[in-house]
Amino acid sequence: MSSFSIFIVEDDKFYGEYLKHYLSSNPDYSxxxxxxxxxxxxxxxxxxxVITLDYSLPDMNGALVLKKIRQYSPDxxxxxxxxxxxxxxxLDLLKDGAYDYIVKEQDSRSRLWNxxxxxxxxxxxxxxxxxxxxxxxxxxxxxxxxxxxxxAIRTIYSxxxxxxxxxINVSITGETGTGKELVAKAIHYNSPRRKKPFVAVNxxxxxxxxxxxxxxxxxxxxxxxxxxxxxxxxxEATEGTLFLDEIGDMNIAIQAKLLRxxxxxxxxxxxxxxxxxxxxxxxxxxHRDLKEEVANGTFRQDLYYRLLGLPVxxxxxRERTNDILILAKHFAxxxxxxxxxxxxxxxxxxxxxxxxxxxxGNIRELKAIIDLAVVMxxxxxxxxxxxxxxxxxxxxxxxxAGEMTLEEYNRLIIKSYLDKYMDDIPxxxxxxGIGKSTLYRMKQNEQI
Numbered sequence: 001m002s003s004f005s006i007f008i009v010e011d012d013k014f015y016g017e018y019l020k021h022y023l024s025s026n027p028d029y030s031x032x033x034x035x036x037x038x039x040x041x042x043x044x045x046x047x048x049x050v051i052t053l054d055y056s057l058p059d060m061n062g063a064l065v066l067k068k069i070r071q072y073s074p075d076x077x078x079x080x081x082x083x084x085x086x087x088x089x090x091l092d093l094l095k096d097g098a099y100d101y102i103v104k105e106q107d108s109r110s111r112l113w114n115x116x117x118x119x120x121x122x123x124x125x126x127x128x129x130x131x132x133x134x135x136x137x138x139x140x141x142x143x144x145x146x147x148x149x150x151x152a153i154r155t156i157y158s159x160x161x162x163x164x165x166x167x168i169n170v171s172i173t174g175e176t177g178t179g180k181e182l183v184a185k186a187i188h189y190n191s192p193r194r195k196k197p198f199v200a201v202n203x204x205x206x207x208x209x210x211x212x213x214x215x216x217x218x219x220x221x222x223x224x225x226x227x228x229x230x231x232x233x234x235x236e237a238t239e240g241t242l243f244l245d246e247i248g249d250m251n252i253a254i255q256a257k258l259l260r261x262x263x264x265x266x267x268x269x270x271x272x273x274x275x276x277x278x279x280x281x282x283x284x285x286x287h288r289d290l291k292e293e294v295a296n297g298t299f300r301q302d303l304y305y306r307l308l309g310l311p312v313x314x315x316x317x318r319e320r321t322n323d324i325l326i327l328a329k330h331f332a333x334x335x336x337x338x339x340x341x342x343x344x345x346x347x348x349x350x351x352x353x354x355x356x357x358x359x360x361g362n363i364r365e366l367k368a369i370i371d372l373a374v375v376m377x378x379x380x381x382x383x384x385x386x387x388x389x390x391x392x393x394x395x396x397x398x399x400x401a402g403e404m405t406l407e408e409y410n411r412l413i414i415k416s417y418l419d420k421y422m423d424d425i426p427x428x429x430x431x432x433g434i435g436k437s438t439l440y441r442m443k444q445n446e447q448i
Contacts, residue, residue: 004120005048008033009040009065010081011058015104019052019081022109023116037065044072050119052112053098055082055089063093070097077119081112146182147330148323152315156183159312164190169309171247172285177362178314180285181245188241193281196240201233204249211254213270216261222271234267234278241281247307248288248299259303282307317359317366318412327363328354331370332382342379349384356419356448357389358412389419414439414448 006029010016016033023029032048034040037060040051051069055062062080069078077099080090090101100115102108146153146160163170164187172180181200188198206214217232234242244250250258261267265278284307293299317324329346336343346354350373359365369387376386417428418439425443429436442448 003030004028004116005046005050006031006116007040007043007048007051009035009037009051009057010054011035011056012054019109019112023113029116036060037068040065041068041072044069044076047073048076049123050077050079050099050116052079052081055080055084055093063096066093066096066098079112079115079119081108146179146186147327148320149326150320150322152320153323156312156314159310160186160190163187163310163312167281169281169307170283170312171290171308171310172283172312172314173290174285174287174314175316175362176287177364178316179363180314181243183312183314184241184243184245184283184285187283188243188281191241191281193240197237198241198243199233199237200243200245202245204246208251208254211251212257215254215258216267216269218270219272222269226271229269232267232269234261234280235276237280239279241283244282244284246286247284248286248290248293250299252298252300255300255303259300259306262303262306282309317362321355324354324359324366325351327366328370331367332374335371335374341374344374344377344380344382347381347383350382350387353384353387353419356415358415411442411448414442418448 004026006023008016008019008023008031010019010033013035016035020031020033023031032043034043037057040053053062053065053069057065062082066078066080069076078097080093080098080101081104082101083104084090085103093101099119102111102115146156160183170184170187172183174180184200185198188194201214203211213230213232215232215234217230217235218226220226220229261278262282266275267278268275290299290304294301294304317327325346328351332344332346335341354366354369361368369389372388373382373386376388377383414428414432417431418425421427421431425436425439429439439448
């Protein structure tokens with residue numbers, strides 16, 4: 001560990017030097033002794049890690065010195081070491097930000113030693129957490145985390161950048177598998193809140209009778225089984241970001257309570273009386289059309305407008321054909337690195353096969369397809385027979401791929417048959433009951 005700076009503030013010169021000598025047995029400690037509060041304040045710009053503070057100084061009282069420390073060096077921990085045994089004084093100092101209060105007694109030096117060890121360990125842990133958060137932030141550099149070169153993706157980059165600079169609510173829409181949570185994380189980890197929690201809640205995964213307690217928490221004894229107090233997801237996300245995924249699946253009764261919490265920026269735990277203020281960024285996502293849900297009466301209109309904020313729509317992968325091969329190569333490289341495999345190269349036939357498929361499962365499905373293809377390949381070249389599409393390639397499943405025109409559905413069905421029968425046009429024409437010349441013309445015009 002690096003050097004740990006300690007200031008001892010003690011007007012009893014002998015006792016101060018005694019503490020300094022005792023603590024100096026740890027070679028990592030850098031210690032300085034001050035006799036007065038004014039001497040200490042003059043050196044607060046050096047921002048020590050810890051200050052041990054005698055409450056009764058000749059020039060200032062401990063409460064005033066503590067206030068000055070909190071003002072000029074808020075990250076410094078303060079341990080009161082005093083002859084005062086008054087409990088009310090100790091409680092007041094702890095309430096005002098002192099880390100601990102030690103009475104000058106026979107075991108006070110060993111108690112101080114243990115407190116300093118605890119402070120140092122906590123500081124090291126905090127440093128590690130901050131470092132990890134910085135690494136996560138770099139991971140979610142959105143132009144590296146969200147892969148693509150299409151106009152749609154460049155538009156999303158722009159929206160993420162705008163959202164990251166403010167605390168505006170963000171509503172993300174798009175089909176399942178398009179990367180809604182990835183966008184939410186990119187916004188959070190590129191915002192001023194990036195060192196605070198990112199809390200994700202899948203609203204469709206929590207039973208409706210448990211959702212209120214999960215979101216808002218409850219007090220001990222609030223209901224049968226509430227043996228302890230529970231902090232809800234809103235409180236967990238304090239100063240950070242709360243991501244509510246599949247918000248369109250939320251029960252209408254809970255919507256009213258959510259609306260009030262968002263409007264008032266405060267909540268009361270179930271069974272509680274105290275009002276808890278909230279400071280967080282809210283991001284919601286859904287695969288549903290919330291306007292349609294409002295029209296159907298299953299989603300509150302006032303809540304819809306509260307949540308709308310900055311809308312970000314993620315297009316399905318079938319509308320981002322320019323990005324399919326970019327994503328496929330990215331996933332293949334990542335899988336090879338993670339599994340210590342030789343990098344693979346896509347054959348032209350494999351690339352064409354990937355481009356013909358409609359991906360009803362979007363990016364998530366593409367990743368699964370590529371991971372399997374790398375495993376099935378010979379380790380050098382990824383061929384078209386290595387690419388295996390799941391059952392979602394059946395024509396009946398295209399109905400789940402979002403709204404399309406009849407022409408688009410026809411084209412997807414033809415593509416799936418060509419893929420299934422390895423571009424055997426006469427066979428596909430027979431299976432679908434259409435002319436071979438129609439298929440040849442569509443292929444020549446790059447419609448399939």
